[in-house]
Amino acid sequence: MDNNWIENQIRPIAIGRSNWLFAGSLRAGQRAAAVMSLVQSARMNGHDPYAYLKDVLTRLPTHKASRVQELLPHRWQAASD
Secondary structure (H helix, E strand, O other): OOOHHHHHHHHHHHHHHHHHOOOOOHHHHHHHHHHHHHHHHHHHOOOOHHHHHHHHHHHHHHOOHHHHHHHOOOOOOOOOO
16 A cells, blocks of 8 residues: 555645745735635536636626625536526
């Protein structure tokens, strides 16, 4: 038995850790963490992160605040064109 799979999963975190020290400020680091969480959640739900973020950021300005949960990665459905 080996742990290659888990090592491959955490490698981006370990490599990026030193880069994230220089986010600019605490708030910038928190924003970066939120965006990275959304990207990873989109991946885990089988979505292309670029397509997900593009669609959500396009729809967000006109989306009702009471229905914002529909834009979360586990509930998201691509907008039909």
